[in-house]
Amino acid sequence: MAWEVLQNALLPMKPTLRSLFVCVALTLASLGLSNAGAGLRAEPEPAAAGESALAEPSLEQRIADLEAYINNTERTPDVASKIPGPGPGHNAWQMISTALVIFMTLPGLALFYGGLVRKKNILSVMAQCMGIAGLVTILWWAVGYSLAFGEGGNAFIGGLGNAFFKGVSPDATGAGYHWISDTMWAMFQLSFAIITPALIVGAIAERMKFSAVLLFSALWMFAVYFPFAHMVWAVDGFMAGPLNPDATIKAIDFAGGTVVHMTSGWSALVLCIILGPRLGFGKEKMAPHSMVMCMIGTGMLWVGWYGFNAGSALGADGIAANAFATTTLAAATGGFAWAVAEWVTRGHPSVLGFCSGIVGGLVVVTPGAGFVTPSSAVIMGLIAGIVPYFAVAVLKAKLGYDDALDTFGVHGVGGTLGAILTGVFANEHVNGAVGALKDGLVVEQLKSVVVAVVWSVVATTVIALIVKFTIGLRPTAEVERQGLDINEHGEEGYVE
Secondary structure, three states, X not given: OHHXXXXXXXXXXXXXXXXXXXXXXXXXXXXXXXXXXXXXXXXOOXXXXXXXXXEOOOHHHHHHHHXXXXXXXXXXXXXXXXXXXXXXXXXXXXXXXXXXXXXXXXXXXXHHHXXXXXXXXXXXXXXXHHHHHXXXXXXXXXXXXXXXXXOOOOOOOXXXXXXXXXXOOOOOEOOOOOOOEHHHHHHHHHHHHHHHHHHHHHXXXXXXXXXXXXHHHHHHHXXXXXXXXXXXXXXXXXXXXXXXXXXXXXXXXXXXXXXXXXXXXXXXXXXXXXXXXXXXXXXXXXXXXXXXXXHHHHHHHHHHHHHHHHHHHOOXXXXXXXXXXXHHHHHXXXXXXXXXXXXXXXXOOOHHHHHHHHHHHHHHHHHHOOOOOHXXXXXXXXXHHHHHHHHHHHHHHHHOOOOOOOHHHHHHHHHHHHHHHXXXXXXXXXXXXXHHHOOOXXXXXHHXXXXXXXXXXXXXXXXXXXXXXXXXXXXXXXXXXXXXXXXXXXXXXXXX
């Protein structure tokens, strides 16, 4: 009836004006429905009789809570906060950071690695990155998050209390930090878990079966990644210096120098040695098929790395701003230094040199991004452009291992350098967490390096041998010569 009355009222109007009126009316109606729908959101039930409830905060306590939110510090204790859930600004930054880190793997790492292989194997690298992303996500949801951060474990591994994301609520806070959603903390850490085994792909590119990559990655997550995430970033972790007063090794790792880069880099070295070199290695030309693609991937990695490093501040605060600055300075300096070193020793600065140096700078500054000053980051970038360059250009040639895309040279060597340099340059004026740990920090960092190297090498050796003697590591020689794309995935990256 109401609709008929409205139609009759609209008929005398011009068609254009009538259409505009209808659009406005529908928009207002939709807004009304949206606001009405907001009433469907369940409100927390009041505490049952006899249950203890937090006291209503005074005005001073409410102001203190607001100041804590603005400064990204601990909430006002023992009162019912008027900001009971995630703080919108800090939580928004965590969402953006999580998306940026996932962007690092897909498409960043996939394009970076894809451009560096021969065109017959580009899809195999991309499939490995995507396959690992899916596999790790499922493992993380099922048990990985709980083993990394769940309570009820020990200094080396968490319990199973959060298996299948039990107790992980989007409206709760505190699992990761004071003002971010527990769900976003779990998702942010998932993005780290995805990229870490994907980095290993660079060392074994063009010669490892897809099934073997997946099996190795699954076992490696349980044997290496979940324990290291717990040891370094859990409140009761074995090497969690800022979080655990009783930590055996009081080391610091802001965004994953030990957890991500050292574990993947040293594991990559061991795996590529056990796997053996590509057919024709050292005899045939194996140049990158698309440096344009590699450069695009490098840019995506650089942009995504802001989520990796600045996101590890767990809020949009001053420490995040410092990490953003140090990340930028180290990346740019590393790229420039690597290219200059190449120019001096080889007579030309290559695009590959710029790309490798940028990633090297990002890797080296990662463990210290929120602990060191911008000036220290420049020094770290210079070292990142020189030492990993010689590891790639000289050490690899002398020892003869086939680290196809230089995962060990950049991430293994760079991650180790970064962990040690963080101990040298960490500054309590940048981050107060450094203060109580500063004395003897270099020694503690060296201890963490030894643990990471030994654990990664031993675990990877065992896992690689298990895979080798069960399903096998390599495809047949004929498949490898033809290319993994067409044989393992039934597709070609380029159809001529």
